[in-house]
Amino acid sequence: MRLFASPARLGLAGAAAALLLLPFADLAGAATPVSQDRVTPTTMTAGVAASARLTVHAPSCLTAKTLGVGVRDAAGDNLDFPGNASNVRICPNGTHFTSAPRTLPAGTYTVFGFWQDSGGAWHNLPSHQLTVRAGSTATGAKPLATSGASASDGGGSPVSGQSVVWSDDFSHGIDWGTKWAGDKTSSYRYGNHNPDDNKLDWLDQSDVTASNGVATFTAQPSSHTLENGKRAWTTGLLTTEGSSEGFQVRTGDYAETRVKLPSDPGAWPALWTWKNGNGEIDSFEYHPDNPNLLELTNHVTSGADYYTGTGTVAPGQWVTIGTHYGADSVDWYVNGRKVYSDGHGVGSSFSAYLILNLSVSAGAYHPAPAGSTPITMQAQYVKVYR
Numbered sequence: 001m002r003l004f005a006s007p008a009r010l011g012l013a014g015a016a017a018a019l020l021l022l023p024f025a026d027l028a029g030a031a032t033p034v035s036q037d038r039v040t041p042t043t044m045t046a047g048v049a050a051s052a053r054l055t056v057h058a059p060s061c062l063t064a065k066t067l068g069v070g071v072r073d074a075a076g077d078n079l080d081f082p083g084n085a086s087n088v089r090i091c092p093n094g095t096h097f098t099s100a101p102r103t104l105p106a107g108t109y110t111v112f113g114f115w116q117d118s119g120g121a122w123h124n125l126p127s128h129q130l131t132v133r134a135g136s137t138a139t140g141a142k143p144l145a146t147s148g149a150s151a152s153d154g155g156g157s158p159v160s161g162q163s164v165v166w167s168d169d170f171s172h173g174i175d176w177g178t179k180w181a182g183d184k185t186s187s188y189r190y191g192n193h194n195p196d197d198n199k200l201d202w203l204d205q206s207d208v209t210a211s212n213g214v215a216t217f218t219a220q221p222s223s224h225t226l227e228n229g230k231r232a233w234t235t236g237l238l239t240t241e242g243s244s245e246g247f248q249v250r251t252g253d254y255a256e257t258r259v260k261l262p263s264d265p266g267a268w269p270a271l272w273t274w275k276n277g278n279g280e281i282d283s284f285e286y287h288p289d290n291p292n293l294l295e296l297t298n299h300v301t302s303g304a305d306y307y308t309g310t311g312t313v314a315p316g317q318w319v320t321i322g323t324h325y326g327a328d329s330v331d332w333y334v335n336g337r338k339v340y341s342d343g344h345g346v347g348s349s350f351s352a353y354l355i356l357n358l359s360v361s362a363g364a365y366h367p368a369p370a371g372s373t374p375i376t377m378q379a380q381y382v383k384v385y386r
Helices: 007-019
Strands: 035-040 043-045 053-057 062-072 085-090 095-098 107-116 122-133 164-168 201-203 208-211 214-225 231-235 237-239 248-250 254-260 267-274 281-285 293-298 304-308 318-325 330-334 337-341 351-360 375-385
Touching (some): 035 122, 053 062, 053 107, 062 095, 085 095, 201 214, 214 351, 281 318, 281 330, 293 330, 351 375
Parallel strands (some): 043 122, 201 231
Antiparallel strands (some): 035 053, 053 095, 107 122, 164 375, 208 214, 214 375, 248 351, 254 318, 254 375, 267 281, 281 293, 293 304, 318 330, 330 337
16 A cells, blocks of 8 residues: 555545546547447436447457446546456457346436457547436346345456455354454565555554454554654554465456444544565555545556546445456446546456455655554455456
8 A cells, every 4th residue: 555646635626637637538439449339328227237339340450458338427526337348459340249238226327339459548439328217126127235244245247257256254264374464464564564655553463353244343452662753553454465375366356345434533444555666456445534435546557547436425324336357447436336437457467365454644645543442444255256
């Protein structure tokens, strides 16, 4: 969890500018060598999964780095169909694409094809209206869960054809030694603590416990003093580094967790990856002083965004967050919806250990703890699909 320009550091104007740096830059409909012949669906039923289908052609053959189908709701939020295609050959005789299935709440949306050229620029194709009708549980449609620790055990990978290859639902406590280690990480300068990144952390394995299928991370004042003279807080961290399984995510994997966001000042939870001094992809970082915002960052190549989700991201709220480590683009998902694609990816040989933890801010960029009351964060599961 290395620091990048957070909203607190950018100020309101800088944060607003950062939020405008969306991957789909061709909103004005500039001329493009790819033509959209057909895109579906035009109607769906709420809670019932459906795939999108896109047909495109080009006057002469070209290779698109990415091809997919975008969806925007009335507020302009990204709700794209998952499972974009990579390195697609588009020729005059036409190319057909089918996305992975997804569900949408009832409402009116805009749907369109999009593609990414060899230089990395994104292009939106013509759009039309998508109407999602209200569903009925009597017809077998399963409504989307919205809150509660038991409301979701993961809806599967948004990447078509994947299945679970590694997971922990904390139903049998913390699997120390086999799945997880918690007393040190190579991402911390001193193994069990790291004052360099504006952290008060001092790792203590006993600060992660599990009960009734929920892992609880606790941070509390300690008797340790950091090298910079600040008082450390013991806190909990789970990492696959140092466990007997030594599990690592790799290019093409999709990792997902469901967490209850903390509300106390100083809390800094995250799901991220690390290996050999880098390998860092932040599935999310969260600070309660920015109560509706998740920080999403690719430190391996480049890419960062702030996702604001009023109503879905808030202190005390359960939220499902996932990341697809694509070779050409890392994609982030919140509650099953893609919210950001960086267009850079991790390359073909990426691999790294998973880390889920609760850090404690030292106060430089986000508030430090107010007093000595323990801080907590909870998680329901971590899953990896391949």
